[in-house]
Amino acid sequence: MDRGSLAAPATEVAPLLLGAHLVVGEVVLRITEVEAYLGDTDPGSHSFRGQTKRNSTMFGDAGHLYAYFTYGMHVCANVVCGPPGSPSAVLLRAGEIVAGVDAARRRRTTTKSDVDLARGPARLTVALGIQLSDDGTDLFSGPIRLRLDHEPVPFLQGPRTGVSGPGGSVDYPWRFWIPGNPTVSPYKASAPKRRAVV
DNA sequence: GTCGAGATTATCT
DNA sequence: GATAATCTCGACC
Numbered sequence A: 001m002d003r004g005s006l007a008a009p010a011t012e013v014a015p016l017l018l019g020a021h022l023v024v025g026e027v028v029l030r031i032t033e034v035e036a037y038l039g040d041t042d043p044g045s046h047s048f049r050g051q052t053k054r055n056s057t058m059f060g061d062a063g064h065l066y067a068y069f070t071y072g073m074h075v076c077a078n079v080v081c082g083p084p085g086s087p088s089a090v091l092l093r094a095g096e097i098v099a100g101v102d103a104a105r106r107r108r109t110t111t112k113s114d115v116d117l118a119r120g121p122a123r124l125t126v127a128l129g130i131q132l133s134d135d136g137t138d139l140f141s142g143p144i145r146l147r148l149d150h151e152p153v154p155f156l157q158g159p160r161t162g163v164s165g166p167g168g169s170v171d172y173p174w175r176f177w178i179p180g181n182p183t184v185s186p187y188k189a190s191a192p193k194r195r196a197v198v
Numbered sequence B: 001g002t003c004g005a006g007a008t009t010a011t012c013t
Numbered sequence C: 001g002a003t004a005a006t007c008t009c010g011a012c013c
Helices: A010-017 A053-057 A103-106 A114-116 A120-130
Strands: A020-022 A027-038 A065-070 A074-081 A088-099 A144-147 A156-158 A174-177
Touching: A010 A027, A010 A074, A010 A088, A020 A053, A020 A088, A027 A103, A027 A120, A053 A065, A053 A074, A074 A120, A088 A103, A088 A114, A088 A120, A103 A114, A103 A120, A114 A120
Parallel strands: none
Antiparallel strands: A020 A027, A020 A144, A027 A088, A027 A174, A065 A074, A074 A088, A156 A174
């Protein structure tokens, strides 16, 4: 697999990234959860509203890193995919540190367990040391490297829970994750215990 | 473990 | 001035 593998719709690239390794310095992350963003189809995407200076990277060539600030405090990392002109990307939501745990944990002192080191989009970037200045980095020649030489892994896919309402479901949050992995986001549909009504 | 509210800043209208 | 692809902390079960 190489850069060409990323020149496909985000919904097809997303499962390819599951189980892939992202190498940043001495830290190696195994991707366990991603989310596909098709800019011209998903209203939730930054690019849906048109190209701006911030998301211009997402309009560029596949195989580049799209990093952006969110909520002022956090950085999220995406892998740009699809052919040029298609503002699609895959958001890295969660991962598992398989090497360089020390370096990752050093950056995230608030985190206790190794599992929590990269459980979450913003946490992931902190653990890897990805900054806003890394936006546009080539994932095949830059300091941040994406390795797609892994074996295919089983994965699950599903829309956001609770949005299955008829007519009102304009949301298309294509989420892909590796089932059974502890690093996958815990906050999903969680059925309310038996507390009072919501 | 699960639920609810606050924090904080770059970017866009 | 309003918004946002989130995280953390405290409280409850």
